[in-house]
Amino acid sequence: MNTTSSIGARLDRLPLSGFHYRLLGLIAAGMFFDSFDIYIAGSVLAALINSHESTLALNATFVSVTFIGMMAGAWLSGVLGDRFGRRFTYQFNLGIYGFASIAAALAPSMYWLIFFRLVMGVGMGAEIVVGYGTLSEFIPADWRGRFGTVLNLIINTSLFLAAFLGWLIIPHFGWRWMFAIAGVGALVVWFLRKSMPESPRWLASQGRAAEAEKIVATIETRCGVSPNSYVAQEPLAETTATPARIRDLFSRRLLTRTITGITVLVGLFTVNYAFVSWIPTFLVQQGHSVSNSLGLTTLMFAGGPLGSLIAFALAERLGRKWGIVLFSLVGIGFGVSYPFAQSEIAIIAAGFAITCCIYVLSSLSVASYVPELFPTELRLRGAGLCNAIGRGVNILVPYAIAAVFAGFGIVGVISLIAGTLLLQAVIVATIGPETKNRSLEDIADVPLPVERAPQNVNI
Template sequence: MQRDVSIGARLDRLPLSGFHWRLLGLIAAGMYFDSFDIYIAGTVLAAMVHSGESTLGQNATFVSVTFIGMMTGAWLSGVLGDRFGRRFCYQFNLGIYGFASIAAALAPSIYWLIFFRLVMGIGMGAEIVVGYGTLSEFIPANWRGRFGTILNLIINTSLFLSTFLGWLIVPQYGWRWMFAIAGCGALFVWFLRKSMPESPRWLASRGRADEARQIVERIEAACGSHADRTASATASLTREFHESDSNDTGRLGDLFSRRLLTRTITAITVLVALFTVNYAFVSWIPTFLVKQGHSVSNSLGITALMFAGGPVGSLIAFVLAERVGRKWGIVLFSLVCAGFGFAYPFAQSAVAITALGFAITAGIYVLSSFSVATYVPELFPTELRLRGSGLANTVGRAVSIVVPYAVASAFMRFGISGVLTLIVGALLIQALIVGVFGAETKHRSLESIAADATGAQALEGSARAAAE
């Protein structure tokens, strides 16, 4: 059968409207509480050690199970989201996360808290895969990159809110309220999200074209737009986005097939590089500054100024997402960050250290907006979008478990230069692989991007047949 390719074309022709902004708000709200809960860990664990409810070893276990849960969630969300739908998956994982957070607030001991954190981690790891993937399937091609960067910016502001509320609440009312806030917020968003429609692109990929068309018609009505259903209006779009289909709706093994292997490698590379650079620099910079002779107070002050580059980076990504494009944006800012990283060990004054740290942080957030928020979900066809994103996130999370040990070893042997070599190396490898193998996705429909891989494979097969 032929996939109803007009579904994607009609979604891409829609004018930007309140529907798209409401969708962004609902997805962002769920992902915001997800990120909020990740960032409250430091405040909660410090308070528990201070009160004698936990030890450093138990805190380490808490952090470890968080990563294990997120790895598991990223993997499961890919499988479940492509099989049962985006709507099922984002409601299921948000419900798991919300109830587990409430249970964590009532945990009778650190051991129960660690268990509930594992369950919460599954929901948190799933949300980042489903959220970005779902958003990409609704937003018109000319705005898809910018919406991804806006979502990334909103999510990252949770660092400030979680830190501020931790300072305000934990000393007075205890750590349990932090989990209660996250859990109640997640469940409230779960209720609001019940009004979100299923992805028409996913429905069409599963052969449920009538349901997909009905949803698209409702979206068109909400946007004040009406589809031109004449054959002449859709013929050119059908030719442009034509993609053959079979009864197979996509298998995990297809990610390693000839047509998608380079995209799978590209997606894994950008997330491994992002998590490596983020955890190697952002998470360790206060420790580096202290080791370099700065006082704790001074190092925290410098770090705060450096991290102000985060929102700036997200805004830069918003401006450039639909101008430079995601592929060349990743290549460009990988090289820019590598240049700043190379210069960082030579900085002597506090002003120079702060300025370079600010620039590196901004560059990291540009890469985050381009890669995890936009580029990775765009690389895969609809029937494999969440599995591809889930696999890349799973590998990235697995590497992030190892990164702290690599950073500590590099710092002890070679100092800050060793750590920066690790970071620069990851950035240069990313620039090379994305530059050589990456597909450009700017201003292109998801169907057109997917058809590139299929078309390349078809041309290859035709050439072989002709040779024979």
């Protein structure tokens, strides 16, 4: 048993305790404000147009640089997280978007606000990679998937809070306070997270066994387990770690993992944007008033929390792999039924079901499955690459949706969603590994290609 496996086995044997819940709370708090910062854009941009501080073109630039920053942040966090550690990186990116949010609250013009939004985007894109990846390395295998779905549920509640506070604050106090709330909240969490330990799995993967041993012993004590009660097959020893390289993600050993991770995040972001972000527009184009459209949309989006709860129930039973496959297919079924919904009740029911499926996929994929696909020394780079490509595609999706809707209507958009989900289901089913109830070390133990031994040739 190597050092990393021994450390992982000790973390996986621990009972759930206050340590795990506190860790979840600290990571969730940072990612909550990260998500809150994303969702306040709609209310803020509307207020800027109303006050004549911005134009539609500048608002579009604001949205675009957000996605560009998130794409860059996802990639950067992967590189930094695997090189300098989880603790350094999640503090670094939280500080970036915390200070940038406060700067945005003081921005003297829309052009400065766009610049600060770009910087915020870097921090926001990084948080989703580091947060989910870090949580996965501490939680015991039997609970890892469920903790990921709970974290996803907590983060998604920021959508409601951002909309509510925007309605409550902006008309009376202005849009700047929204960025101030996000920035101050992020910096408070930054201070609280200073006490979070480094990931012992990452330390062990870097050959820093003594540091990993010390942290694990402390965690065991907090969980009521004697640090001396675990007997490893081999004594822990300092080792010289072989540097992991980005190109290893495309080696024969990990290529299918990388393809799987990219597929599920491109699929998730595409379907999420195509339906969730565009459904009010679709309803208006179908003849509903703006007020009625927003009301119907609100009822449809109530399926989100239910989706996260379903994912929580299935994460360790059905598993992440087959959960993604099943709900991709279920989503196709509900999607195909949507164009045939005529009454408002039928439209709400179909939209509710589709939203529910999207959030099941979100909880199982970005929150749980993708961080598990890669070995510890490449975990954040792998997740960062997948998120960066997913965000990059997200920049192009709006143009594709607009073109498909203009040419083929809602049927064309639903067909695009169904095709994306079908491709995802096929790829995950055929090459994706199952990760439920397995240690991260077991999942990462991908057999190396068998080299054919050279044969002696007699001439």
